[in-house]
Structure formats: structure tokens, C-alpha cells
């Protein structure tokens with residue numbers, strides 16, 4: 099699956115985001131080299147700590163579907179924002195070799211980074 103196709107999936111699922119508090123909608127899509135994919139959108143909660151990020155939703159869905167060796171993650175927001183620290187940690191754990199594509203709907207720009215660039219020296223093991 100190409101980055102453009104993955105960004106399209108993230109753009110579509112972003113429309114389902116539940117963001118009544120921040121109004122900052124996020125869509126995420128993850129895929130492996132075989133084309134297996136999962137998507138997620140942010141789901142906010144009045145108890146802010148219970149909010150689920152789009153990236154976390156997509157990665158959880160991938161785990162539930164048995165999708166392994168994720169190679170690409172697309173994250174779509176209005177601004178092209180990078181994932182939060184918690185999601186960077188999730189990506190480092192579940193997709194350590196992936197390309198992270200950050201797409202902006204407002205400027206129609208895409209930045210592609212590695213998770214090592216987004217989270218250098220990530221915590222990945224108790225050993």
C-alpha cells in the first residue's frame with residue numbers, strides 16, 4: 099500500500115473522530131508490506147485522561163487483527179501535527195521500523211519521518 103493510499107484511509111477515518119472538546123480531529127492508518135491495514139480516529143472523553151488517540155486506536159486494531167511488521171503509518175490532521183509522546187512510545191514498541199507520514203489537510207503537505215527521529219533512544223525493553 100502506498101503512502102498516498104494510507105493517507106487516504108487516514109483522511110476518511112478522521113471524519114469519524116469524536117472530538118467535541120478540542121475539535122482537533124485526527125485519523126491514523128497503519129499497514130504492513132503485505133497490504134494489511136488498520137485505522138483509528140481520536141475518541142475524546144470528558145475525563146480527558148480517558149481520551150484515545152487515533153494512532154493508539156489504529157495500533158490496537160492492528161494488534162487485534164494480528165497485523166505484524168507494520169511498515170507505514172499515516173497520520174492526518176489539519177496541521178500535520180506529529181504524534182503525542184505516548185503514541186510515539188506505542189509506535190516504537192509495535193512498529194519500530196516504520197515510516198511515519200504526517201499529512202496536513204490545510205497545507206496539503208506530507209512529512210515522512212522514522213520513529214527513531216520522532217523518539218530517539220526509546221524505551222523498548224525491561225532488559
Ligand SMILES: [Zn+2]
Pocket residue numbers: 151152153154181182183184185186
Ligand atoms: Zn497520542
